[in-house]
Amino acid sequence: xxxxxxxYFGKILEIDLTKQQFKTRPLSDETARAYIGGAGLGAYYLxxxxxxxxxxxxxDAPIFIGTGPLNGTFCVATRTAIVNKSPYTGLLSHAxxxxxxxxxxxxxGWDGILIRGKSKKPVWLFIKDDTVQFRDASKLWGKxxxxxxxxxxxxxKDPYARTAVIGPGGExxxxxxxxxxxxxxxxxxxxxxxxxxxxxxKGFAVRGTKAVPVVDNKKFYPAAVAAKQLAIDKExxxxxxxxxxxxxxxxxxxxxxxxxxxxxxxxxxxDIEYIxxxxxxxxxxxxxVACNHCPVHCMKLGVxxxxxxxxxxxxxxEYETGGLLGSNCGVSDFDGMMAAIEECDALGLDxxxxxxxxxxxxxxxxxxxxxxxxxxxxxxEWGNTDAMVExxxxxxxxxxxxxxxxxxxxxxxxxxxxxxSEAFAVTAKGKxxxxxxxxxxxxxxxxxxMGTCGGDHHEGTDAQTLATWCMINSLxxxxxxxxxxxxxxxxxxxxxxxxPLCGWNMTGDEFWKAAKRIMTIERAFQVREGVxxxxxxxxxxxxxxALPEGPKKGAIYSAEDTKKMQDSVYEYFGWDGNGIPTEKxxxxxxxxxxxxxxxxxxxx
Amino acid sequence: MERDDHKFPDVLSKETTRRGFLKGAAAVAGGAVALATVxxxxxxxxxxxxxxxxxxxxxxxxxxNCTGCRACEYACSVYHTGVVRPxxxxxxxxxxxxxxxxxxICWHCDDAPCIEACxxxxxxxxxxxxxxxxxxxxxxxxGAKCLKCKEACPAQFIRVNPDKGMPLMCDxxxxxxxCVKACYAQSGNPQGPCLMANKLGFGVNQAYRDVxxxxxxxxxYDLLFFPSKSGGRR
Numbered sequence: 001x002x003x004x005x006x007x008y009f010g011k012i013l014e015i016d017l018t019k020q021q022f023k024t025r026p027l028s029d030e031t032a033r034a035y036i037g038g039a040g041l042g043a044y045y046l047x048x049x050x051x052x053x054x055x056x057x058x059x060d061a062p063i064f065i066g067t068g069p070l071n072g073t074f075c076v077a078t079r080t081a082i083v084n085k086s087p088y089t090g091l092l093s094h095a096x097x098x099x100x101x102x103x104x105x106x107x108x109g110w111d112g113i114l115i116r117g118k119s120k121k122p123v124w125l126f127i128k129d130d131t132v133q134f135r136d137a138s139k140l141w142g143k144x145x146x147x148x149x150x151x152x153x154x155x156x157k158d159p160y161a162r163t164a165v166i167g168p169g170g171e172x173x174x175x176x177x178x179x180x181x182x183x184x185x186x187x188x189x190x191x192x193x194x195x196x197x198x199x200x201x202k203g204f205a206v207r208g209t210k211a212v213p214v215v216d217n218k219k220f221y222p223a224a225v226a227a228k229q230l231a232i233d234k235e236x237x238x239x240x241x242x243x244x245x246x247x248x249x250x251x252x253x254x255x256x257x258x259x260x261x262x263x264x265x266x267x268x269x270x271d272i273e274y275i276x277x278x279x280x281x282x283x284x285x286x287x288x289v290a291c292n293h294c295p296v297h298c299m300k301l302g303v304x305x306x307x308x309x310x311x312x313x314x315x316x317x318e319y320e321t322g323g324l325l326g327s328n329c330g331v332s333d334f335d336g337m338m339a340a341i342e343e344c345d346a347l348g349l350d351x352x353x354x355x356x357x358x359x360x361x362x363x364x365x366x367x368x369x370x371x372x373x374x375x376x377x378x379x380x381e382w383g384n385t386d387a388m389v390e391x392x393x394x395x396x397x398x399x400x401x402x403x404x405x406x407x408x409x410x411x412x413x414x415x416x417x418x419x420x421s422e423a424f425a426v427t428a429k430g431k432x433x434x435x436x437x438x439x440x441x442x443x444x445x446x447x448x449x450m451g452t453c454g455g456d457h458h459e460g461t462d463a464q465t466l467a468t469w470c471m472i473n474s475l476x477x478x479x480x481x482x483x484x485x486x487x488x489x490x491x492x493x494x495x496x497x498x499x500p501l502c503g504w505n506m507t508g509d510e511f512w513k514a515a516k517r518i519m520t521i522e523r524a525f526q527v528r529e530g531v532x533x534x535x536x537x538x539x540x541x542x543x544x545x546a547l548p549e550g551p552k553k554g555a556i557y558s559a560e561d562t563k564k565m566q567d568s569v570y571e572y573f574g575w576d577g578n579g580i581p582t583e584k585x586x587x588x589x590x591x592x593x594x595x596x597x598x599x600x601x602x603x604x
Numbered sequence: 605m606e607r608d609d610h611k612f613p614d615v616l617s618k619e620t621t622r623r624g625f626l627k628g629a630a631a632v633a634g635g636a637v638a639l640a641t642v643x644x645x646x647x648x649x650x651x652x653x654x655x656x657x658x659x660x661x662x663x664x665x666x667x668x669n670c671t672g673c674r675a676c677e678y679a680c681s682v683y684h685t686g687v688v689r690p691x692x693x694x695x696x697x698x699x700x701x702x703x704x705x706x707x708x709i710c711w712h713c714d715d716a717p718c719i720e721a722c723x724x725x726x727x728x729x730x731x732x733x734x735x736x737x738x739x740x741x742x743x744x745x746x747g748a749k750c751l752k753c754k755e756a757c758p759a760q761f762i763r764v765n766p767d768k769g770m771p772l773m774c775d776x777x778x779x780x781x782x783c784v785k786a787c788y789a790q791s792g793n794p795q796g797p798c799l800m801a802n803k804l805g806f807g808v809n810q811a812y813r814d815v816x817x818x819x820x821x822x823x824x825y826d827l828l829f830f831p832s833k834s835g836g837r838r
Contacts, residue, residue, distance in 0.1 A: 073688055100699075160698070182702055209766040211687040214687060286829060289672055290673035292673065293678050294673055295675075303828070303829040313829050
């Protein structure tokens with residue numbers, strides 16, 4: 001159990017909110033090398049330290065905020081991984097978010113933060129290098145994410161600290177509440193907001209002044225520069241630089257045929273010209289914002305110039321938020337869409353799930369299953385942005401009958417409403433899916449159905465890329481600088497950086513083995529919670545309804561497609577026909593401790 | 605790293621016929637379209653290299669262009685300490701209200717209030733005659749006890765090294781600032797780079813340096829995000 005030589009500090013910060021204490025847990029080089037960091041390390045901790053079927057909102061339920069070895073070094077690794085058991089789906093979930101927070105945690109000398117316990121009073125944490133201050137958050141409680149993060153920075157008088165906060169959505173226990181990092185970035189798909197709200201933890205700010213140890217800087221530095229240059233040189237990335245991910249809105253409508261529209265009824269949405277990137281460029285965007293050390297600067301900030309929402313500063317539209325809160329709700333009013341997006345950010349709600357819920361409700365209204373009477377008199381017709389903004393506020397505060405109903409999420413809503421609404425409840429593993437229609441873009445089916453969290457757009461497009469993404473999420477990098485641009489050069493680019501950084505001699509084979517290990521431990525957690533082959537499917541709508549129009553007219557996700565997808569993934573990772581990791585695989589990957597659990601799950 | 609594929613055509617320097625002028629104009633227009641649509645990096649690096657080297661150098665920050673990526677901090681700390689450590693980077697970026705980024709640089713004032721404020725004899729802070737960089741002599745500097753220079757800096761540029769308590773001074777990397785190179789390598793259209801060297805003399809920079817980072821942030825915030833008519837802020 002040697003301490004890591006480089007890349008890691010070898011320290012995990014353990015915070016106990018009940019006792020308001022913190023301590024250091026060592027991280028050994030072996031563990032680090034096996035699970036890398038971020039999502040992988042989080043999955044390992046959660047698997048070994050949570051009992052099967054433990055309460056996601058229990059006293060002991062941990063939140064892991066993780067970094068990878070490359071964070072805080074010259075390599076462009078900007079993200080922060082947040083791992084916890086989601087109270088929404090009851091499964092292990094991880095979210096990765098950009099910004100500067102992850103690197104700041106690293107510079108503070110920590111490889112990750114494990115938060116446990118429950119505070120009696122609202123509290124927030126200020127982590128400065130080796131010290132942790134528990135601060136009173138009674139003034140911050142109830143504030144939206146913008147104000148709360150401003151007030152935190154003002155209180156500590158350190159404008160260079162980075163923040164993560166929850167909004168009223170998380171405080172009120174909305175199951176798809178998220179954490180907002182640095183005011184505009186959301187770690188959204190894990191329901192961490194609800195867990196933090198339950199722990200009475202409003203947020204935390206981090207400031208670090210250390211440097212990450214590097215074993216062989218002479219080799220590492222040129223490798224990192226070369227890896228970054230690969231991303232800069234890639235011609236396709238110039239488009240993301242210029243248009244952000246919003247540029248994909250038009251692209252997916254005109255070319256790929258995978259822009260979700262009106263609760264996934266079609267992928268053809270000509271009104272995209274009123275809410276897409278060109279419109280945003282014309283009337284909204286003001287500046288480009290980059291994550292730490294990133295040459296791509298895909299985030300766009302803008303301000304609404306006139307009309308009802310004049311003066312509103314918002315981020316986006318991104319592809320996911322513009323798709324879910326735009327075309328998925330049939331919106332053609334740009335300002336209204338931006339107001340809805342900013343409302344989600346400010347109240348700390350996951351824009352993807354909120355858009356999914358609103359789209360589903362709108363279809364219920366379209367089909368006469370729900371009427372404005374059931375929704376507190378709010379007329380949720382396609383494209384009614386005023387009603388959307390009002391409804392988002394109601395969801396966050398659980399206000400009225402409608403706020404409580406919509407705050408349950410699509411799956412539980414469909415069960416409660418009935419009347420055939422289950423047929424168009426579009427969820428995977430109990431969670432609303434992101435903005436790529438898998439009928440037009442078949443690869444995304446893997447991410448939604450086979451990925452660990454379910455409904456997530458960040459988990460790969462075939463068996464091999466599922467493994468790649470495991471590593472990217474564990475190294476906590478961004479696909480725009482560390483995934484897609486490197487393509488065939490993976491894993492060479494990674495190992496060339498990791499070896500001189502950490503003093504390892506990792507080969508390509510070991511890289512893929514680590515990827516499989518991480519994927520399998522995540523899977524083992526889900527299997528322990530009762531997931532098997534029957535859950536690795538796409539929602540009914542994609543398998544029964546063909547696309548009615550658009551470039552991929554007639555496309556459907558057939559039963560063969562599903563079978564092929566499941567079989568290829570099970571085979572690649574060495575799981576049995578039911579999607580349960582076999583004993584041989586577990587032994588090969590050094591996951592002996594999971595064998596008993598998997599045997600039990602296989603029988604049951 | 606040399607990129608000359610996105611150079612602006614140099615129309616004015618050539619003596620042109622009418623026809624040639626039209627061609628040049630078309631090239632400019634075409635270039636503008638290409639830049640607007642594709643978004644390549646407009647890198648005047650080549651032009652910079654050709655310009656005669658001045659003895660005196662200044663930094664300049666086009667604040668509106670900053671994306672807040674902090675590549676300048678990375679480059680600065682790598683040059684001065686060998687590792688990435690933004691807390692000891694001289695140049696730094698302030699995120700103001702989570703909305704705008706303000707690059708905070710040393711303007712290398714001709715009257716140098718920091719040097720004037722330095723109480724030691726001989727002065728611990730001195731200007732390098734060749735490069736115009738500010739050089740700190742750590743043997744003479746009183747460090748955390750004094751920090752008169754930090755108080756004197758009108759731009760609030762000077763930060764303190766968390767290890768030694770010494771002020772962090774911009775020495776312009778001996779005349780070839782790393783932050784500027786990093787910013788050029790990082791930037792792309794439509795913003796273009798933010799940090800520049802030798803762009804302007806001190807006459808203009810003086811107007812910038814009496815602004816604290818927070819004030820500059822407030823200015824940028826008003827400039828970029830205040831709606832043109834009636835509408836108030838959220």
